[in-house]
Amino acid sequence: MKIDVNGVTHDVEAATVQDALHALGWGDRRVATALNGTFVPAAVRDGTALSPGDRLEVLTAMQGG
Amino acid sequence: MRDFYGVRLATPMMLGTARYPSPAVMAAAFRDSGASVATVSLRREGEGGRAFWDIVRALGIHVLPNTAGCHSAREAITTARMAREYFETDWIKLEVIGDADTLHPDPFGLLEAAEALCADGFKVFPYTTEDQVLAQRLVDAGCRVLMPWGSPIGSGQGLNNPHGLRTLRAAFPDIPLVVDAGLGLPSHAAQAMEMGYDAVLLNTAVAEARDPVAMARAFALAAQAGAIASSAGPMPARDMAQPSTPVIGRAWL
Numbered sequence: 001m002k003i004d005v006n007g008v009t010h011d012v013e014a015a016t017v018q019d020a021l022h023a024l025g026w027g028d029r030r031v032a033t034a035l036n037g038t039f040v041p042a043a044v045r046d047g048t049a050l051s052p053g054d055r056l057e058v059l060t061a062m063q064g065g
Numbered sequence: 066m067r068d069f070y071g072v073r074l075a076t077p078m079m080l081g082t083a084r085y086p087s088p089a090v091m092a093a094a095f096r097d098s099g100a101s102v103a104t105v106s107l108r109r110e111g112e113g114g115r116a117f118w119d120i121v122r123a124l125g126i127h128v129l130p131n132t133a134g135c136h137s138a139r140e141a142i143t144t145a146r147m148a149r150e151y152f153e154t155d156w157i158k159l160e161v162i163g164d165a166d167t168l169h170p171d172p173f174g175l176l177e178a179a180e181a182l183c184a185d186g187f188k189v190f191p192y193t194t195e196d197q198v199l200a201q202r203l204v205d206a207g208c209r210v211l212m213p214w215g216s217p218i219g220s221g222q223g224l225n226n227p228h229g230l231r232t233l234r235a236a237f238p239d240i241p242l243v244v245d246a247g248l249g250l251p252s253h254a255a256q257a258m259e260m261g262y263d264a265v266l267l268n269t270a271v272a273e274a275r276d277p278v279a280m281a282r283a284f285a286l287a288a289q290a291g292a293i294a295s296s297a298g299p300m301p302a303r304d305m306a307q308p309s310t311p312v313i314g315r316a317w318l
Binding site: 006007026029030031032033034037038039041042057058059060061062063064065 | 081082083084085091104105106107108109110111114115117118121130131133139140143146147148150151152218219268269
């Protein structure tokens with residue numbers, strides 16, 4: 001299924017947000033996730049289903065002012 | 066000294082982590098200045114996020130995640146929730162930007178996001194203007210810190226509206242106030258602290274100095290001097306001269 005991950009289209013075999021993180025090589029790395037603009041806590045990634053065309057954001061710490 | 070959501074800061078300096086020549090220089094700037102808060106952000110996962118976070122954690126100071134770059138309340142709220150999980154803190158520097166060129170805060174989006182985040186248990190540090198009515202609305206929403214800008218982010222202009230900043234200090238005697246953004250020189254930090262502000266927050270003036278570590282220390286000393294001056298009770302300014310040497314006993318020559 002095609003989903004948008006951090007602004008880039010990916011074709012992933014993934015039923016959930018957790019599956020997608022593994023499929024895309026993030027595994028269990030420390031990241032924060034949002035699906036279609038809504039925060040997805042780490043604890044519910046496994047139970048959050050993906051649909052074609054979903055927008056997944058995977059964020060990490062960065063320098064900031 | 067006013068506390069920040071129950072936390073008393075060891076020094077009145079909050080420092081950003083962006084734009085340094087290297088992570089080592091950044092860490093040295095924090096060490097030499099004794100800055101007590103480090104601001105950080107969340108961005109799309111690339112390389113180095115985890116390494117950066119390890120460096121910041123090793124500083125052993127308070128971490129203040131921001132919502133920089135958010136142009137709507139909705140974006141800022143989602144970013145804040147992601148930051149709370151990632152950085153394991155309920156502190157959030159709330160930025161909702163209304164104009165891409167001036168980075169002027171969007172007062173309406175800011176208030177909307179502040180209301181939602183305060184209700185959700187966040188300890189909100191709103192990046193705002195010196196607008197007194199907006200400040201009151203933010204306090205009404207539950208904000209217990211206000212962070213008015215000195216001048217536009219990264220401009221180095223210092224305090225563009227000292228009158229507005231003084232008015233805010235007088236209007237909110239119990240709320241910790243931080244001048245956030247626009248500081249270019251240590252004297253700007255001293256000026257803010259002399260007005261009775263509780264801290265300054267800066268980034269570019271230190272990170273883009275020729276010697277960021279020395280400049281961080283200069284800002285820390287200036288902020289400390291301003292804080293001491295404020296508590297020492299500055300004299301009021303006068304229009305006319307007043308001789309400091311006694312007139313009585315002057316010789317007839």
